[in-house]
Amino acid sequence: MDAPHVIVVGGGGTGGALAHDLVLRGLRVTLVERGELTSGTTGRHHGLLHSGARYAVNDPESAVECIAENRILRRIAPGSFEENGGLFVALTDEDMDYRHSFLAGCAACGIPTQELNAAEALAVEPGLTPALKAAVWVPDATMDAMRLPLRFFATAQRNGAQLRPFTEVTGLLTAGRAVTGVTLRDNLTGAEAELAADLVVNATGPWCERLAAMAGATVPVQPSPGVLLALVGRLCNLVVNRLHRAGDGDIVVPQRRLSIVGTSAWTVEDPDDLDVPDEHVQAMYREGAKLVPAVASAAERAAWSAARPLIGAIGGAGGGGGRELSRTFKCFDHAVTDGVEGFVTITGGKATTLRAMAEATADLVCAKLGVDAPCRTHEVVLAPHTAYFTGRAA
């Protein structure tokens, strides 16, 4: 008897981690992605492995997820992180007041901290503005936005998952209101095909409403883009954050010989059509330079936009550009929410929590398919990212 077949739609970090999780649990998995793997939101983030500190005060659920996954990812993906640490930097009296709730929030969420005075912080990170008042060290790190997910893809592929980039879902196969498979177009050849499945998972991030609509289902997701700015030069060695409520341009992430300043937030309807407003780029320069003065005169390598999939009430709460929405993830069983069997959506979340998102989704998928197999992804060390490319032919 064949194991159940699951189609994962979406080749971002979540889809990769999910394919890895499901094949480990003994299911047959086909993952389809309309372009190259990680070509949507996943590849575009600033490369921060969150400690969770950024969310410790206002979004403790996300903060707890982040620190747990931060620890697990360092264990299962050794050698995939710039082991640099992060600083939250206070510049004003208001920031100094916020420090108390920040430290309390981190403690409540189990995020280790170390307080530094201005001189200590400058010794650790000379790129900081000398005008800082104090800083707090946290276990942030830099990740490679493409190569960390590729390790999940490489391992899934090695364990038998069929990974099909440049393969676009053009429709869903249905029986009554149940989803029974997908129709596909191979974007390299133009060939069309049908593929049957026992269950289809929608892991398309900010595009998830579009796929859900094909099934007659809805997902309360708001695509919320942000602008990021890559500057030439390693202007700091540690991740530098502003010690205040999360806002625009308040993080500088060093990566190789670049420094990434992020980010802004607004909301859009179509995540394929993102512009890069010049005033947002200028805001990144202005706010980033408050933390790391060398930002002001650094040459621009690139400025781009990436769409987050934020979970919120549809049509609601738009004014804050999505900052007030939680960064946690949610798994939707559309049999429960819309009366559509055979169809599950995973969305929201962060690059840092890709494995946890996959675990929650795989738990639901296995429960629905009657598969009794525990999650093992927290203990399986991942294959190197290179194995994705060298293992394709096999």
Added chain:
Amino acid sequence: MSSPRTVLLKVFRYGPDDAAPRYDQFRVPAGPRTTVLDALLAIRRRQDPSLTVRHSCLHGSCGTCGMRVNGREVLACVTRLDGLGDPVVVEPLAGAAVAGDLVVDMEHVYRRLEPVGRPLVRASERAGKNDTKADPGPLLEDLERFEDCIECGLCLSACPVAGDPRFLGPAALAAAERVLEEPRGTDGRAVLGLVDDAHGAWRCHLAFECSAVCPAGVDPGGAIMRLRRRVLADRLPRLVGRYHQEVPS
């Protein structure tokens, strides 16, 4: 003057079922910030959704969108149309199997890199000079950062020798030089064996095209020259030692 400029793109097209490649022409709006990748994605969205292109980070750190623009290897995401002239010719990287249009199979890059076994991370720069007397303490121990190479394959496309699949090629040789410089637990002798080979460091013709096109400042050509010196320094004592054994004084 400020009305939206347009540029003609002549784009290489090829599918696995096609008898021969062709060039399609697309006219695209070009603002001051518009990159070649922006233009290609706009073509996909508004003119021809069948155009295929690889991309991921959009800021020159993943190495996915390497291609030839007007005959030169570039990352499309950090190459602005401004200054490229009109028309702009866009083609896939050379020396790689074309999967479709501008998408090449990157296996030829990773097949060469993998045996070298260079870790993705290296020791990071220490904190720079500063005036404080404060001790940074354990927070700065073992700082690591990613290696510069982003595995984009531009060097292999530009190299006049790398058409030969036996040649280790500039990216892998530069990786080998990093391993020997900072072994981090890898086997330096095995790497030296790969390098000291007719298809290793000695195969390079000193064209330095690799260093000219590298978007990450790796300078593979310079690394190959340093490798040759290292190999000779490794060989010389052995040769001299054998000479002393064979010709007793």
